[in-house]
Amino acid sequence: MSRVTVPDVTPIDSAFIAYVATQADASAETQGWSPALRERVQNSLYLLTAVHGPHETIKASTVATLPRQQNRRAVIRVTEVLAHLALLDDDRIDPLDAWIHRRLASVHPEIREEALVWIRIVRHGGPRRRPRSTTTVRNQANSAIPFLLACSQRYRTLRQVSRADVTEWLAQCAAPHTEAVALRDMFKTLKSERLLFAPP
Structure with a gap:
């Protein structure tokens, strides 16, 4: 087992540090970390x-600012x-x-909010709908956003x-079927969320 170089920092709670260090050692043994890691x-x-x-969470953005020698x-x-x-606040x-x-930045604010309701449901699912993959979310949004910009x-x-x-x-679309699927899904979802009275 390699020597751990303790930085020159006075701890708030030594017992807390020891607890976290013990858990890290357990992970090191289970996952086969190298001594240097x-x-x-x-x-x-x-x-x-x-x-x-011991009752504070640590922000992931703080972890990312660790000294440069940490790979x-x-x-x-x-x-x-x-x-x-x-203990992580992600x-x-x-x-x-x-x-x-970023893609919706130029869309009219109210239309943007309506579109975001649809995208969130595609992404995270709903009472009668499973969440979709990141690729599907990107593809669906990419197909609908030009239409949203035109509507704006x-x-x-x-x-x-x-x-x-x-x-x-x-x-006038190069791939009308793809756009039609995305727009149909968007309008159907917004109707189910009672943001539209009837899909066009």
Whole structure:
């Protein structure tokens, strides 16, 4: 077992540090960490737990700011140990969420909110609907967003969209079937959520 170099930090609660270190050792044994990885993880956990009390969670963004000598693998293992102990506050930006909001940035605010209701249900599921994969969410959103942008130039809400609008849009699409599937799903979902009276 490698020597752990204890950083020069006065801990708030030594018992808490010892508890987390013991749990990390157990993970190291179970997962077969190398001595060097174990030392990096333990040093990092000491830095983090020394300045937190036993009832405080530690932000994932704080873990990501660990000293540069901690490689990516060590950061991942530290995050896993904290999550396993229910000590992690995962405040990392969700890449898919960031992508969705970036793509919808130019959509009219009210239409954007309506679209987000649909996307959240596609992504996370609902009472009678299973959540879909990240790829499906991206594909569905990609198919609908050009239509949402076009609607934003004329309307303030999807309740104003007519059947003629949809038909006209699909007639000029390169892949009308793909767009039609996405739009049908969107309007059907919004109707079930009572955000629309009837899908166009």
